[in-house]
Amino acid sequence: MKALVYTEPYRLELRDEPVPEPAPGEALIRVHAAAICGSDMHGYHGADPRRRPPLVLGHEAAGEVVDGSHRGQRVVLNPLVTCGLCEDCTDGRSNLCRQRQLIGMARPGAFAEYVTLPERNLIPVPEGMDLNAAALTEPTATALHGIHLGQRCAFRPFAEGRNLVIGGGAIGALSALVLRWLGAGDVTVAETNPLRAAAMERLGFAVHDPVSAGPPGEDRFHLVVDAVGHAATRDAAIAAVRPGGVIVHIGLGEASSAMDARKLTLSEITFVGCYTYTPTDLRAALHALHAGALGPLDWIEQRPLADGDGAFADLDAGRLAAPKVVLRP
Numbered sequence: 001m002k003a004l005v006y007t008e009p010y011r012l013e014l015r016d017e018p019v020p021e022p023a024p025g026e027a028l029i030r031v032h033a034a035a036i037c038g039s040d041m042h043g044y045h046g047a048d049p050r051r052r053p054p055l056v057l058g059h060e061a062a063g064e065v066v067d068g069s070h071r072g073q074r075v076v077l078n079p080l081v082t083c084g085l086c087e088d089c090t091d092g093r094s095n096l097c098r099q100r101q102l103i104g105m106a107r108p109g110a111f112a113e114y115v116t117l118p119e120r121n122l123i124p125v126p127e128g129m130d131l132n133a134a135a136l137t138e139p140t141a142t143a144l145h146g147i148h149l150g151q152r153c154a155f156r157p158f159a160e161g162r163n164l165v166i167g168g169g170a171i172g173a174l175s176a177l178v179l180r181w182l183g184a185g186d187v188t189v190a191e192t193n194p195l196r197a198a199a200m201e202r203l204g205f206a207v208h209d210p211v212s213a214g215p216p217g218e219d220r221f222h223l224v225v226d227a228v229g230h231a232a233t234r235d236a237a238i239a240a241v242r243p244g245g246v247i248v249h250i251g252l253g254e255a256s257s258a259m260d261a262r263k264l265t266l267s268e269i270t271f272v273g274c275y276t277y278t279p280t281d282l283r284a285a286l287h288a289l290h291a292g293a294l295g296p297l298d299w300i301e302q303r304p305l306a307d308g309d310g311a312f313a314d315l316d317a318g319r320l321a322a323p324k325v326v327l328r329p
Helices: 038-044 137-153 170-181 194-202 231-240 261-266 279-291 305-317
Strands: 002-008 011-016 026-035 060-067 074-077 114-118 122-124 163-166 187-190 206-208 221-226 241-249 270-273 300-304 324-328
Touching (some): 002 305, 011 305, 038 305, 060 114, 060 137, 074 137, 122 279, 137 170, 137 241, 137 270, 137 279, 170 194, 170 221, 194 206, 221 231, 231 241, 300 305, 305 324
Parallel strands (some): 163 221, 241 270
Antiparallel strands (some): 002 011, 026 060, 026 324, 060 074, 074 122
């Protein structure tokens, strides 16, 4: 099979690799669409020690089962392989399982013609749904999970307040779309890349460029979603959130930085870390995409798997307006 293999920082190669053999209880899936995640970009940069070359990246995917008890079924992949037995798994928070393994990290990923996964990790795709749209289930579930976590901590519904999303990439765009789906009419997206800023404006959001226009407002927003996760964006989130507000931290750009703990404390700000999703989030995200709840998905850019290295290079250089690039094996 053809597979896009991460061989060293800033280098991906299209190679012939053996078709993987499914273990007992696993299925073999022919990948039809696999989207590039920001965490794939971290691996591409050599900035994620968990992704060691040579490695097939990719975990946001949809395809068709070609071997296993669900042969012929079109499916979305839940890329988090967990033990299913620990306290977190049995409590419905399998994303916190300490034995979790993500394809494209601990296991070969979906930037290939075929991938294997436990059958319990497969979610049926509704009849007639485009598999390119279905491949957005994983990042949509991440955004949905983050908004739900933040809402549980909020004093009032986000739909009644002012909301700021930092970053117009896939998770930022999907966070803004989820907020709008849930009734929020006041959503601002902070984005410095003019191509992505224009894409967010086309989606109907107010866009703020903090480089040219300065901070979007101090002590102003009831919710701030940091979909970037750099030291500068964490500082910007803390500055922008109003007293009693909530910061949802989804981005994983940088591992650590100093934060203004004094403001967090004196203003009773809730800072919520968000990692991936639960199976319930995945199913809800899939149904929302299928129902058109997030609007038309015409902001996806499709490329053949053979152009994967070029797609990563274009994303890295900021040459793409599309928040999400989907590779087609």
